[in-house]
Amino acid sequence: MGVLSMNRRLVRPLVAGAAAVAVASGGWLAYDSLRAGDMHTVHSSYAFDVTDETKVAGFADYVVVATVNRVAEVQERDGAPYTVFDVTVDKTLKGEPVKTLRVVQLGGTLGKDTWQVEGESLLRPGTTYVLAAKTEQGRGTHQLVGGADFPVVDRSATRAGGGPVVEWQDSVARQRWPEELPKSS
Known part of the structure; x- marks a missing residue:
């Protein structure tokens, strides 16, 4: 006992x-x-002058006029969220002509918390943009060139060839590799 x-x-x-x-x-x-969820601001620096559209066009594998269909998913990479968007390509300015792309942008919402790169808004479904992106090898996605300006485009202006589309066509025609980067990137 x-x-x-x-x-x-x-x-x-x-x-x-x-x-x-x-x-x-x-x-x-x-x-x-x-x-309540927290908002986190991500501060970024870039390896070249991303305000120079001729350099952005030279670095990018794709420059397209595309409409964002939806957020496909939010992935966690190295502790930060990346939002994956499915887009329909209206016009290819640089790259192999395609009908759709999966583009990835740093930022997004994981759980209740949201991360956003300072000064950059996340793409919005239903909106048409001029997008510049670099292919992510082995992922089936294309990373938006961070810091670049992705102007909103009026779809009727796209067909008429006005505004930012003409400016980006000119940047693609005058594209140059960013001298700040090694040529092998």
Whole structure:
């Protein structure tokens, strides 16, 4: 009987400890489900002058006029979210002509928290842009050239050949590799 009464004395504190852990865990989960999401600003620097559209065009594998269809997914890469968009290509200014692309942009929402690159808005579904992107080998996606200006385009102007489309066509015609980068990139 001595062993049985000793076990009972051990069981009560263990049950009480397990109950305390369960209550604490439940409290954290309740707090986390009720807390508002946080907004995180990502500060970026670029290896070349991304405000020079001739350099952006020279670096990019694709420059397209495309309409964002939807957010396909948000991926976590090296602790940061990257939003993957499915886009329909209206016009190819540089690159192999395609009907659709999957483009990736740094930033997005994981769980309740949102990350955004300072000064850059995430692409919006239903909106048409001029996009410059570099192919991500082995992923089936194309990374937007960070920091570049992706102007919103009126789809009727695209067909008429006005505004930012003409400016980007000119940048593609005058494209040059960014001298800040080694040629092998």
